[in-house]
Amino acid sequence: MTSPRAGRPRAALVFSVLVVVLAASILGGAAFGAVQLRPDDLVRMTLNHLLGARFTPTWRPQDEAIFFAIRLPRVAGAAVVGAALASAGVLFQGLLRNPLADPYALGVSGGAALGGALGFLLSLSFSLLGFSPVPILAFAGALIAMSLVYSLAFGGGRAPIVTLLLAGFAVSAIMGYAVSFLLILNDRLQLNLPRVYGWLLGGISVTQWSQLGLAIGMVGLAMLGGWLLRHSLDALSLGEESAQHLGIAVESDKRVVILLGSILTGAAVALGGLIGFVGLFAPHVTRLLVGPRHGVLLPAAALVGAAFLVLADLLARAILPPTEIPVGILTAFVGGPFFLWLLRRERRAYRV
Amino acid sequence: MPTWFIRLVAALVLLGATPAHAQVATGFPLSVTDDSGTTTTFASPPQRIVSLNPGLTEITYALGHGDQLIAVDSYSDYPPEAKDIQPRLNTYPNPSVETIVSLKPDLVLSLADSDDSIAQMRSQGLPVLKVFPKDFDAAVQDIRMLGDVFGSPDAGEAVTADMVARRDAVVSAVADAPRPRVYEELDASEPDKPFVAGPNGFYGQLVDLAGGTNVFGDLPGDVGQVGAESIVQRDPEVIVLTDADLPFNPQTPAMVAARPGWGSITAVRNGAIYSVPAELYSTPGPRLVQGLEDLARLLHPDRFPTQ
Numbered sequence: 008m009t010s011p012r013a014g015r016p017r018a019a020l021v022f023s024v025l026v027v028v029l030a031a032s033i034l035g036g037a038a039f040g041a042v043q044l045r046p047d048d049l050v051r052m053t054l055n056h057l058l059g060a061r062f063t064p065t066w067r068p069q070d071e072a073i074f075f076a077i078r079l080p081r082v083a084g085a086a087v088v089g090a091a092l093a094s095a096g097v098l099f100q101g102l103l104r105n106p107l108a109d110p111y112a113l114g115v116s117g118g119a120a121l122g123g124a125l126g127f128l129l130s131l132s133f134s135l136l137g138f139s140p141v142p143i144l145a146f147a148g149a150l151i152a153m154s155l156v157y158s159l160a161f162g163g164g165r166a167p168i169v170t171l172l173l174a175g176f177a178v179s180a181i182m183g184y185a186v187s188f189l190l191i192l193n194d195r196l197q198l199n200l201p202r203v204y205g206w207l208l209g210g211i212s213v214t215q216w217s218q219l220g221l222a223i224g225m226v227g228l229a230m231l232g233g234w235l236l237r238h239s240l241d242a243l244s245l246g247e248e249s250a251q252h253l254g255i256a257v258e259s260d261k262r263v264v265i266l267l268g269s270i271l272t273g274a275a276v277a278l279g280g281l282i283g284f285v286g287l288f289a290p291h292v293t294r295l296l297v298g299p300r301h302g303v304l305l306p307a308a309a310l311v312g313a314a315f316l317v318l319a320d321l322l323a324r325a326i327l328p329p330t331e332i333p334v335g336i337l338t339a340f341v342g343g344p345f346f347l348w349l350l351r352r353e354r355r356a357y358r359v
Numbered sequence: 360m361p362t363w364f365i366r367l368v369a370a371l372v373l374l375g376a377t378p379a380h381a382q383v384a385t386g387f388p389l390s391v392t393d394d395s396g397t398t399t400t401f402a403s404p405p406q407r408i409v410s411l412n413p414g415l416t417e418i419t420y421a422l423g424h425g426d427q428l429i430a431v432d433s434y435s436d437y438p439p440e441a442k443d444i445q446p447r448l449n450t451y452p453n454p455s456v457e458t459i460v461s462l463k464p465d466l467v468l469s470l471a472d473s474d475d476s477i478a479q480m481r482s483q484g485l486p487v488l489k490v491f492p493k494d495f496d497a498a499v500q501d502i503r504m505l506g507d508v509f510g511s512p513d514a515g516e517a518v519t520a521d522m523v524a525r526r527d528a529v530v531s532a533v534a535d536a537p538r539p540r541v542y543e544e545l546d547a548s549e550p551d552k553p554f555v556a557g558p559n560g561f562y563g564q565l566v567d568l569a570g571g572t573n574v575f576g577d578l579p580g581d582v583g584q585v586g587a588e589s590i591v592q593r594d595p596e597v598i599v600l601t602d603a604d605l606p607f608n609p610q611t612p613a614m615v616a617a618r619p620g621w622g623s624i625t626a627v628r629n630g631a632i633y634s635v636p637a638e639l640y641s642t643p644g645p646r647l648v649q650g651l652e653d654l655a656r657l658l659h660p661d662r663f664p665t666q
Contacts, residue, residue, distance in 0.1 A: 042592040069623040076620030077587045329589030331552045
């Protein structure tokens with residue numbers, strides 16, 4: 008996304024490596040899946056598609072459909088969701104000065120789950136720019152929960168961090184258990200349970216390129232907005248009072264950061280359900296690599312999150328074909344041990 | 360609803376109900392072993408029955424004992440008169456044992472309720488039969504067993520003989536026909552990774568009996584969630600939707616045909632996408648055979664002259 012300032016060879020090196028890693032994981036995600044396609048066929052197919060080259064198809068017509076209409080949007084979706092969750096994680100960890108903060112810290116998981124469950128259970132049949140009721144209502148639920156949390160925490164001209172965290176926890180719990188209640192009221196032959204449960208565990212679901220266009224626009228703008236606030240975020244991580252002394256408009260910047268974080272998380276939820284761990288893990292790993300300054304941390308974490316989720320989604324699609332595994336299981340299984348190993352290896356006192 | 364079935368039910372009500380009510384049934388005391396392996400002994404046919412599953416309600420009616428149901432689960436809606444039975448019990452996540460005990464039933468029919476709930480009811484002295492057939496033959500056996508328990512073995516015999524005869528007729532009609540590749544979709548709330556019928560369970564078994572080859576016959580269980588890539592690659596010749604008239608996220612043939620990348624599937628190109636009512640394929644009851652006949656007619660129209 009954005010290059011680091013000149014004169015920081017370590018950051019420049021890290022960025023080049025991260026870009027290569029992301030490119031490699033995207034290639035891997037495109038090359039493998041539940042269905043095995045020959046790599047040379049894929050190259051010829053793509054050249055035919057892009058450059059109008061005329062290789063005679065040595066592949067079946069449905070192989071092109073699998074590659075272009077199903078697999079590539081999915082890989083791109085995983086990259087966008089990973090970048091969005093990692094950026095939201097950076098924003099919330101910086102704002103809340105809490106290493107356990109993740110994109111869902113301010114009530115989003117409960118709100119999105121409730122919206123998504125309503126999408127599953129209501130008799131709705133509409134779509135908006137390629138999105139079906141479940142992602143649309145999940146997105147709305149995420150934003151509603153976050154605004155509810157902010158307005159509950161707000162009083163006397165400010166929204167204290169601790170109050171925000173506690174309100175987020177309570178709102179998320181209430182809305183999350185409302186999902187269980189809805190399921191109890193509506194479950195015929197236990198059919199809804201695996202559907203909603205699977206969605207709650209997260210899974211990239213992109214069926215139209217138009218969905219990606221919208222998501223990329225929203226995520227890109229929100230990431231840019233976060234990067235413009237990098238100095239505020241650096242100052243806020245020293246504490247609100249210090250930030251105030253440094254001349255930062257603390258309350259209004261906080262509001263903007265929360266808004267940007269909600270947009271990032273909402274877009275991620277709409278494309279992928281509730282994927283855990285990426286938004287917690289990617290910012291921490293990146294901080295170990297490039298340090299805590301947000302100007303570098305934000306874009307680097309986005310690259311890490313994108314590469315990581317593309318790989319996790321590849322495993323979700325390819326590990327047990329034809330069965331698909333919810334990607335949230337893999338983000339925890341793959342990312343968790345790696346994160347613990349990194350923590351042990353660095354042995355640093357941890358600081359957000 | 361087909362008129363033959365109403366007539367069958369009516370005939371069986373007359374056949375079966377009369378002896379059960381009028382005279383001391385023969386064959387009692389009767390011991391039966393249910394699908395949990397538990398043996399229960401009945402001194403006489405039960406008169407106050409609680410059914411905790413729509414399929415079991417349906418079987419009870421088909422055997423002519425619907426008027427002995429004193430409570431059903433909240434989803435029992437077939438035959439239509441089952442909708443009028445009160446009280447209607449919530450069974451998810453667990454039935455209310457308190458409520459059931461207070462109704463003083465002399466038989467509780469349970470399909471998939473938890474072992475704990477069943478044990479609790481049994482410890483209160485309630486006879487509970489766990490009737491959870493996993494395939495067509497098991498359903499036939501269970502219906503016959505219930506006929507015996509209800510004191511109407513003739514009704515059990517009549518209902519199951521009809522099921523078996525019609526099943527055999529379908530199987531022999533399609534025996535030497537080419538078996539089309541069939542994809543059966545159960546739910547596609549996320550259309551790029553639908554839940555589909557695997558090899559076991561009623562869904563998958565009816566595809567086999569109807570003379571089709573299930574493209575997901577290699578899944579490990581009854582149901583699986585698969586990626587769209589695999590569906591396109593396995594190129595089904597017939598697509599059967601059981602989620603077209605679900606109350607939530609219904610999928611119509613037109614929506615399925617419009618899914619990205621699905622245009623290359625043979626069934627989509629030939630317009631061979633059909634929707635069927637899920638209840639005929641998932642409810643363990645006498646109507647399974649109707650689902651089988653309908654499915655076989657879709658897969659092999661040439662083998663079943665239109666009436």
